[in-house]
Amino acid sequence: MSAPLRLMAVHAHPDDESSKGAATMARYVAEGVDVLVCTLTGGERGSILNPKMDRPDILENMGEVRRLEMERAREILGVEQRFMGFVDSGLPDDESEPLPEGCFALQPLEVAAAPLVAAVREFRPHVILTYDDDGGYPHPDHIMTNRVSVEAFEAAGDPDRYPEAGDPWQPLKLYYQMGFTKERFEALHEAMDARGMGSPYADWISRWEDRPQKWPVTTRVPCGDYFEVRDRALLAHATQVDPDGFWFVCPRELQEEIWPTEDYHLARSLVDTELPEDDLFAGIHADEVSRTCH
Numbered sequence: 690m691s692a693p694l695r696l697m698a699v700h701a702h703p704d705d706e707s708s709k710g711a712a713t714m715a716r717y718v719a720e721g722v723d724v725l726v727c728t729l730t731g732g733e734r735g736s737i738l739n740p741k742m743d744r745p746d747i748l749e750n751m752g753e754v755r756r757l758e759m760e761r762a763r764e765i766l767g768v769e770q771r772f773m774g775f776v777d778s779g780l781p782d783d784e785s786e787p788l789p790e791g792c793f794a795l796q797p798l799e800v801a802a803a804p805l806v807a808a809v810r811e812f813r814p815h816v817i818l819t820y821d822d823d824g825g826y827p828h829p830d831h832i833m834t835n836r837v838s839v840e841a842f843e844a845a846g847d848p849d850r851y852p853e854a855g856d857p858w859q860p861l862k863l864y865y866q867m868g869f870t871k872e873r874f875e876a877l878h879e880a881m882d883a884r885g886m887g888s889p890y891a892d893w894i895s896r897w898e899d900r901p902q903k904w905p906v907t908t909r910v911p912c913g914d915y916f917e918v919r920d921r922a923l924l925a926h927a928t929q930v931d932p933d934g935f936w937f938v939c940p941r942e943l944q945e946e947i948w949p950t951e952d953y954h955l956a957r958s959l960v961d962t963e964l965p966e967d968d969l970f971a972g973i974h975a976d977e978v979s980r981t982c983h
């Protein structure tokens with residue numbers, strides 16, 4: 690294919706792009722795909738999750754600190770990245786707590802989706818990655834990220850919708866990120882246990898409900914060679930990622946051996962494709978790509 694393929698990943702906060710689908714993006718970048726990360730909020734209300742960075746001067750400037758961390762991660766992943774300009778809603782301690790006024794999750798859908806529709810029409814992705822409708826985890830911004838991504842996928846190709854947001858463009862496939870499956874963590878847990886490394890995930894797995902996955906994995910993208918890039922991008926988000934914490938308890942070599950893919954659910958497709966897939970662009974043919982180039 691001569692015209693480049695284009696992949697858009699939609700995320701709620703800076704750091705989400707490095708913990709969800711980062712190795713996939715690094716692999717496609719290496720293969721010549723244009724990749725754009727759209728970050729809906731600035732992560733202003735994130736807490737400091739790395740004790741080594743827990744300093745008042747950092748907490749006072751979270752918006753700016755996270756912007757710089759994002760820029761560093763962007764360079765490491767080799768992607769383009771844009772902020773969509775919304776304000777982080779924060780993760781409430783309990784559900785009864787009201788969300789802060791003006792935050793992303795409280796925006797009407799049409800307002801929240803408009804910048805993303807404009808980005809889709811300008812970047813013209815063939816494939817979009819987002820979270821499932823539970824947000825992957827119950828942060829209000831993650832749930833809203835799913836809603837605006839589905840809205841953008843459905844509306845961007847329709848000239849009657851968001852008419853002020855540019856010329857219509859219809860993406861071809863929409864995927865949900867499926868990295869946090871019980872299946873994957875059980876496999877890693879068993880491998881670590883078998884090697885006498887202890888079982889850091891045991892307690893977590895035991896609390897995981899035993900029910901079929903709402904969104905089954907349809908697509909496993911081999912990207913173990915890029916886990917190293919993923920880990921460097923994660924560490925660039927120094928306020929959010931503890932180098933001695935959760936993300937790094939399972940040795941990278943073991944992950945490459947036991948689970949060398951990042952996994953997705955194909956939520957919408959306008960092309961014919963055979964499941965299971967191992968490529969996000971499966972079913973997208975050269976004529977569709979050349980039709981859509983400048």
Ligand SMILES: [Zn+2]
Pocket residue numbers: 701702705828831
């Ligand atoms: Zn997030």
